[in-house]
Amino acid sequence: MVVTTGHALYVPDGGGGFTRVPWERVLRASWQGDWLHVWGDDAEHHVRLVEPGSVPEVVQERVTSTVVVSRHFDLGRGGVRIVGRRATHERPSPAREELMWAMVFDDGADSEDPGTRAEAEQLLQAVRRQVGL
Known part of the structure; x- marks a missing residue:
């Protein structure tokens, strides 16, 4: 699961919580199969989303808007x-x-x-x- 807001993308941190990635810190993002791949300033995040809903479109729009x-x-x-x-x-x-x-x-x-x-x-x-x- 990921959470998108107008200010940031929240990805699982592996410990039951989330890591906040501000949109302006996303260098690149891609969608392949069931996986969302996000490369940030200081880390990469790879999240499997079986039911992505509008997440791919929102990620693209938010990153582009910055x-x-x-x-x-x-x-x-x-x-x-x-x-x-x-x-x-x-x-x-x-x-x-x-x-x-x-x-x-x-x-x-x-x-x-x-x-x-x-x-x-x-x-x-x-x-x-x-x-x-």
Whole structure:
């Protein structure tokens, strides 16, 4: 079982409780067979849902709704997607309006390579300047 709200996805934590994953922290999600796969900033979650109802559609809509800017760049050995996302806080405040930025590397890109990482960081800074955020 998972729970979706306007602010987060709640997935089983393996101990009878739930782990809260804010929508802006979901880097990628997919639905395969009976399984919902969610890759977050700091963890992966794989949940079997025999009766998913509208969960796949809600996950896609909520994650997509946080994206303000998304640009993909070819690094010659795979690529990187630079994503700026707005947080979905329960109690929004002007101090929380800053975008959260992420670099999502393609499967073929070596994100541990210092040269690849430096190139991606430069692209991130360029996108931030372009959008003025």
